Amino acid sequence: MLRTPGVSLLAVVVAVALAACGGDDGPRRTVQIAQTDDACTPASIDAKAGERLTFEIKNDGKKDHEVEGIEGMKLEELLVPAGLTRKLNYTTPKNGGTQKIKCYTPGGRSTIIEVRVSGDMGAAPSGGSGAEKAAVTTKKANATVTVDLTEFRMAPDAKTVAAGPTKFVARNVSKMYVHELAVLRVKADGTFENMGEVEDIEPGKSGEVVLDLPKGRYVLACLIVPGQAGSPVDHFQQGMRVDLEVT
Numbered sequence: 001m002l003r004t005p006g007v008s009l010l011a012v013v014v015a016v017a018l019a020a021c022g023g024d025d026g027p028r029r030t031v032q033i034a035q036t037d038d039a040c041t042p043a044s045i046d047a048k049a050g051e052r053l054t055f056e057i058k059n060d061g062k063k064d065h066e067v068e069g070i071e072g073m074k075l076e077e078l079l080v081p082a083g084l085t086r087k088l089n090y091t092t093p094k095n096g097g098t099q100k101i102k103c104y105t106p107g108g109r110s111t112i113i114e115v116r117v118s119g120d121m122g123a124a125p126s127g128g129s130g131a132e133k134a135a136v137t138t139k140k141a142n143a144t145v146t147v148d149l150t151e152f153r154m155a156p157d158a159k160t161v162a163a164g165p166t167k168f169v170a171r172n173v174s175k176m177y178v179h180e181l182a183v184l185r186v187k188a189d190g191t192f193e194n195m196g197e198v199e200d201i202e203p204g205k206s207g208e209v210v211l212d213l214p215k216g217r218y219v220l221a222c223l224i225v226p227g228q229a230g231s232p233v234d235h236f237q238q239g240m241r242v243d244l245e246v247t
Contacts, residue, residue: 028052028089033103033113035080037061040103040111049119050094055101058085063105063191070200070228073099073115077194095120102228106184106192107236110225135183135195135211141167145244147220149179149201152238154220160245163215169208172201178229179222179240181207186217200229218244 031053034041038061047053059065059080067088069075080086092099096117104110144167148155151174170181180199184192195218198207222240224231 026052028054030054030056033057033067033101035059035061035065035103037063037105038109040065040067040113042113043111044114044116046116046118047092049092049096049117051092051117053090053092055088055090056085057088059083061105063108064193065103065105066194067101067103070100070102070112073101075099075101079194092117100228102225104223104225106182106194106223107219107221107241110234112225112227135213137165137210137212139165139210139212141165141210143167144169146171147181148173149181149222149240150174151177152222152233152235152240154181154222154240154242156220156242156244159243160247161213163213163246165210165212167208167210168196168198168220169206170198170201171206172203174203176203177231177235178202178224179235180224181209182221182223183211183213183244184219184221185213186219192219194223197223213246215246218246220244 031045033055057067057080059082062082064082065080066077068077075090078086078088096119099115101113102110103113142164143161145161146157146169149170149172168181172179179201180197182197183195185195187193196209196211198209201207220242222235224235226232226234
């Protein structure tokens with residue numbers, strides 16, 4: 001993931017994700033991940049150090065799902081629309097350990113899948129490949145929204161912004177928990193699309209991202225789930241969400 005300290009980028013179009021997976025030579029082992037609106041399976045995946053994998057992710061649910069590596073796993077975030085299958089390449093680290101994939105619906109149910117890597121090839125970790133989130137931009141921001149994060153509350157200094165590039169500054173004023181800031185667009189059916197986020201913000205730290213947002217209804221949220229960053233609870237369900245209007 002790209003981080004400032006932690007900005008990850010979601011798929012703009014399917015072609016980008018497919019290109020990321022398709023331009024890689026050499027054999028890979030296919031690992032299937034099944035998504036429903038209740039959970040994702042399998043709970044764990046066994047792999048060897050330095051092994052080349054292709055995750056084949058099938059969404060059998062009625063809601064869009066996302067997958068991403070967390071807690072240092074270099075697997076970029078990918079959107080898997082309801083009823084479709086997407087593929088994502090990944091090469092495991094060259095030393096053993098446990099990697100974690102978060103499989104989730106923004107604001108809904110989540111599953112942590114462990115990738116258990118055995119062996120040690122004595123080198124630094126390798127990454128995977130993914131695609132970019134729709135709203136992240138390098139354009140100059142027209143406005144700045146600062147959001148303070150604590151247990152379990154989000155306090156933005158503005159709840160309305162004009163359409164266009166906006167800088168979001170997330171400040172974790174907590175003394176206990178890692179938090180994140182996700183900007184979720186509210187779709188017509190009431191579900192969410194993650195437009196961009198600042199991830200894994202340690203207590204006392206901050207991060208920022210510039211998003212080019214069209215008009216509409218949004219929710220600022222923390223999507224940390226149980227088992228992620230040492231959290232025992234789902235931060236969204238605990239109340240870490242607040243409405244934002246883009247006019």
